[in-house]
Structure formats: C-alpha cells, structure tokens
Amino acid sequence: MDNLAALMAGFAVALSPENLLLMVAGVVLGVIIGVLPGLGGANGVAILLPLTFSMSPVGAIIMLSCIYWGALFGGAITSILFNIPGEPWSVATTFDGYPMAQQGRAAEALTAAFTSSFVGALFAIVMITAIAPLVAEFALRFGPPEFFAVMFLAFASFVGMGRGSALKTVAAMMAGFLLACVGLDTVTGQLRLTFGSTELMRGFDFLVAVIGLFGISEILLSIEEGLSFRGAKARLGLGVVLRTWKELPRHWLISLRSCLIGCWMGVTPAGATPASFMSYGMARRLARDGAAFGTGRIEGVVAPETAAHAAGVSALLPMLTLGVPGSPTAAVLLSGLIMWGLQPGPMLFVEQADFVWGLIASMYLGNIVGLAVVIALVPWFAAILRIPFAIVAALILVACAIGAFTVNNAPFDVVVMLIFGVVGYVLKKLDYPLAPMVLALVLGNRTEQAFRQSLLLSGGSLGVFFGNWLVGPIMATGLVMLFWPLLARLGAAIRARV
C-alpha cells in the first residue's frame, strides 16, 4: 500500500504543467530521433543530456526518458512505411509490417504497432511498480562482493544470451573495461593507460563514446547501404484505429507472451533487439499457419513491437534498483543520474523517493502521451524522411559534434567521437556487439571498485565471491551464463552421440 501512496505522490510530481510540457517535447523529439536512421535512442539522449544540466533532476529525467519512449515508438513508423528500420529493434517489424503497407493496410499496421508498443510498455511499467521497491529493499543488504556478483552476472548474460560469436562479445566487453580504466585511478591516484598524454588523463567519456559508436557509425552504414526512400502513404483515420483496436484483443496470447519475453530480456541486459526477434520467432513457430508470416500478418507486427517496448522499459528496472543498466540507453540515463548528483543504486529509493516515483509515474503518463502523439502526427513524422539524406546526414553530424563537445566543453572530445565512429562502423560490419562494450565502459569503474573492495574485505582471497548464501548463487548463475555457449554445444554433442 505504501507503494501506491508513493506512486500517487509521484503522479502529483509528474502532472505539473511544466513536466507535462517536457513530456510532450520529449516524446516528439524522441519520435523524430526514432524515425531518422543514424540517430537512435542511446545517442539521441546522449546528445541532449548536456542541455539538461540546468534543469531539475526530475524534469530532466522525465524529458530524457520520454525521448526514449518516443524513439521506441518512432522506429516502427519507418519500418512499416518505408521498410527501413529506424532503430535496430524494429527490424523484425519490417517482416510483416511492410508487406501490410504494400497491401494498402499501412494504417492498420501502424495502429497495431503503436498499440502493442503501448501494451508492452504498460506491462513492464506495472512490473517495475510492483517489484522495483522489493528488489531495491533486497539490494540494500548488498555489500561490495554482491555488487560485483550482480555486475558479473549482467556481463556474463551478454556472453550467454548473445547471438553471434561469444569470443567477440568478450573481446568487445574487455575493450570497454580497458577504456574505462584510462585516466586517473581513483583509489591510488595513479595514472593508468594514458601513455603520457594529457588529453587522455580525463579518461574516455562514456557519452562521447556512445555518440560516436552509435551515431557516426550509423550514418556511415546508412550511406553505404545507399538510402532510397520509397514508401507508402501514411494517413491514420479514426475509423481504422477503432477497427484495429476491436480486432487486437484476439491476439492477447501473443501479446502476453511477448510481454513476458520482453521483460525477461530487458531485465537481463539482452535488450530490445533480441527480444523483438525472439518474440517474432516464437509467434511464427507457435502459430497454426506459421508459413503465412512475412506476407503481412498483423501478429507479425504485434509480437516484435510488444516485446521491444517491454524490454526497453524494463531495462530501467535494474538501473533504478541496482545501478546496473539493462540497455545502452538506460546506461546513458544512468550517467545522467550521476551528473545530476544522484547516486544510482538501492539507496535511491530511500533517499530520493520523490525522484524515483516521479520517474515511474512519468513512465505511465509518457507512454499515454506517446501513443496519442504518434497516432495523431504520423503523417508529419513520415514526411521527415522526404528530406534529402544529404541534409539529414550533415545535420546529424553537426548535432553529434555539438553533443560530444558539450559533455565536457572539450574540442578534443569531438576527435575522440569521430574515432569511435569509425571503430563502431568497422566493429558493426564484423558483428562485434557494441552494447556490452558500452555497458563495460560505463560500469567499468564501479565494477573495479566493487572488485577491489571485496578483495580488501577478504584480504585478497577470491573466496569472498562465494562466501555466503547471497553472493554465491549470483556468482554461480553468472558462471553458468558465461559458459552457456560451451555447455549448449557440449549438450548438443552428447545428444548427437546418443
């Protein structure tokens, strides 16, 4: 009951006219970011983060999280109308969404996509409201070994659940950790990995890396693919919206399954992209006429959109309660918390209850606002893609440069951003996953700190990570996750032998 009262207080915070305005502004900006290829949730929020320094933390997080919701909504628009996924998590939406648009059912597909996004998000928010305080209370008992174990588990799940080469995941992650080490060692005051350069003394800023890795590299990839926008017309009449809404409850089972997949993949840091693919795959395999998928089935839009949005929202649960973000965008929001002087982790629920519940309440409202905005303004958002790519690319480059500069007011950071952009382009082409690298970069220092403090407690023995009933199981789960690719292969080999 305490939670409900706290949530109501949160609504009172979020419903102030100023915050509502920020919400609408955030959602509109977010949809634009989601529609434009090359600007995504993570780097869009990273670019705008420095502009929020002068705002109150609550207003700032409301606006930035609404940008995130907007980006989640916006990715679907271009997938369905143009067959160009604006965001990686809407790739699966193109499979059935674009055929629907070609058959002249674009409005139906868009309504289905937006509504299922909303349902997925709502499910995840309700879950966060219900269990976040419990997780935070539980986590208050955590010491350094437990925190290290949780981070270990988070990183191990990348290896265990990632598609593609586990070795590449490990390499990308370790590179992220090393980048985090560059600069002043906060414990001993020694300089590490700077090789005498004064510019490197500050270390690599996580936001600059995100802008380069996700922003610049995306533009390079888009131009390489040679963009041509030939799309269906977008117009959403109220009649179609209502008709589709009447039809959607029939797919409640797919919807529920997708919600669960999304929440699970969002809390363990697998993220929205694999969640949408997995949910689409499940829907196809379990459908009676699975072969008809890909020809314009409405279920093929419902499943990935629900899961992607559920995953995107539930990625905030571990960020708020444990200080371990579940996705790159959540990581950007986390570094925002630190900049506004808030210490992420379980204490946030005790010390900054206003902030936390204001944010949670704004998630409910933000998604309602988001649904209304996208349904009302779809044609305008689709028109953005008629702007020639030459202009869009130049504007995005300038925006990235401004974003990278304003993080620390350092012109050198713009150079770093460009280098990260080229690195990101090459790594993406070679199928190195970028998300673990980015999370390692943002969590590197805290992981190392937890590791060192644990070793100090134990006098240098690694046994501390299996020392009690709390840390042992977390570490064990992490180890299983870490060696999952090997275990799975071993299991397959044994089964083949038998």
Added chain:
Amino acid sequence: MEVAAAAAFAAIGVLAVADSLRGGIAWGMDGPQSGTFPFWIGCLLILSSLATLLRAALTPSRTLFASAAELRSVARILLPAAAFVAAIQAIGLYVPAAALIAWFMVRLGGHGPAVALASGVAAAALIFVAFERWFLVALPKGPIEAVFGY
C-alpha cells in the same frame, strides 16, 4: 579485415598488460595495486581476440568486408566529417558546420551552390541562437565569430 580487427584488439590488450605491470599487479600496502584489474582484463582481451584471430585465419571467408563502391560512398561522408572535426579545433564550430552542410548539399544532394551556401549559413545561425541564447551553452568560436563581437 577480421584478422586485422582481432589483431588490433590483441594489441590493445598487450598495451594494457604492459602499462599495468608498470602500475603493479600485486598486493600493495592498501590492497590490490592499481594495475591488477586492467592486467587481468588485458589478459582476457588478448586470449579472446587471439582465438577469434585463429578462427578467422583458419577459415577463409568469401564475404567481402565492403566493395570499392561502398567504401567510396563511405569516404564521401567520412572525409568531409574528418575535415569538419579538424576545423572545429582551429576555428570554432559554426563556420565548419555551415561549410559541412553546404558541401553535403552540393556533393551528395545535387543542390545549387547558392542554395546550399544559404542553407548552411542559415542552419549555423539557427544553431547559434538555439545554443548561445536559449540553452546558454557556449560552443567553440573562432576569429569570424569574434568579428561579430563574440
């Protein structure tokens, strides 16, 4: 390319290990010395990238990293972007931004030079008003802005 990337990762690992040895990887007066953590991370990086490298070297892939045409179109974005970034270091952000927008419009968009230049200047002016006036964020400025008194 696969081999080169893996080799580059391994090289970063070696660098990290070398620098960590300087910082000390043993148990110091006050707990683990500052090189300990990066040392082991570096070792893991070397191991994982060497394994990737071996696998890539042993199984030659037939997929091309990028065709010449693709690389050319990437270069058409990347080279102006590099010039833009370099120019920011020297003469501030606004003039290079206007130039970059104009350049892209002429070379990639096929617009006339006059239209492109006007758009570039207009965009730079808009950025100026938005950041210096509304958000009160100072962006890098050079001699040309100084003429206008900033």
